[in-house]
Amino acid sequence: MEQPTSEFKSKAGLKRIYNASSYAIQGLAAAWRTEHSFRQEVLVFALAVIFAFVLPVSGFQKLVLIGVVLLVLIVELINSAIEAVVDRISLERHPLSKNAKDFGGAAVGLTILLAAITWGTVLYSRFM
Template sequence: MESAVKSDPVSPVFEKKYSPKGLQRLTRATTNSIQGWQQIWRDEAAFRQEVGLGVIFMVPAVTLPLHRYESLALLVSWLLVLIVEALNSAIEAAIDRIGYEHHELSGKAKDIGSLAVLMALVVAGLTWGLVVAPALLHMLD
């Protein structure tokens, strides 16, 4: 019995006829990234809230007497939250593209994406607590 699926793993629909190189590739990638930023900013309230909170919380990172590595840790932990939120939004968009009807695997993908955001927030919270709290206590002494 012969399979109805072609032996070629790449469907002609997905073949690239032209793949840009060098500066043109970089330009297209940058354009795509800007579009991604615009879309997530427009469509995702959680992302906007995380950006806003990050901007507010960055004040201690630049005003407290912290070592540059401590300030970097604060910034990186905040960026981690934004990165994971962007990936979670991409997962949700792909799932929604498939369909809005309930499916166990769609729910699982969205729940795990949400868990990843929560874990990134916990990492950021721990980082901020371990860096900022001692600096504030030292200032009060």
């Protein structure tokens, strides 16, 4: 029996790559327009990239410093997607909807904590 497929997915080839890239850009643009926390985190990311390149640390450490802040953006996008799906299903308050949103927020919070610990460790090992 054949699996059902979405009419929105292209089958293969360059068109699939083009569509995937287009959807990714649309997703980033939508997050920028609608998510205040995403805009704040993009600003922090831009500053972190500049600061990481200026720091007198190894190339690998620069990569890690930039990577953990990029990870915050990735998890924020996933959290925003979860919130959008929950809101799409229903705007009424429900304990499971609250859990889904809280779990997403907790994931973002833990990722920010990871980024802070990573930056603190690299800076401490370099300057202390």
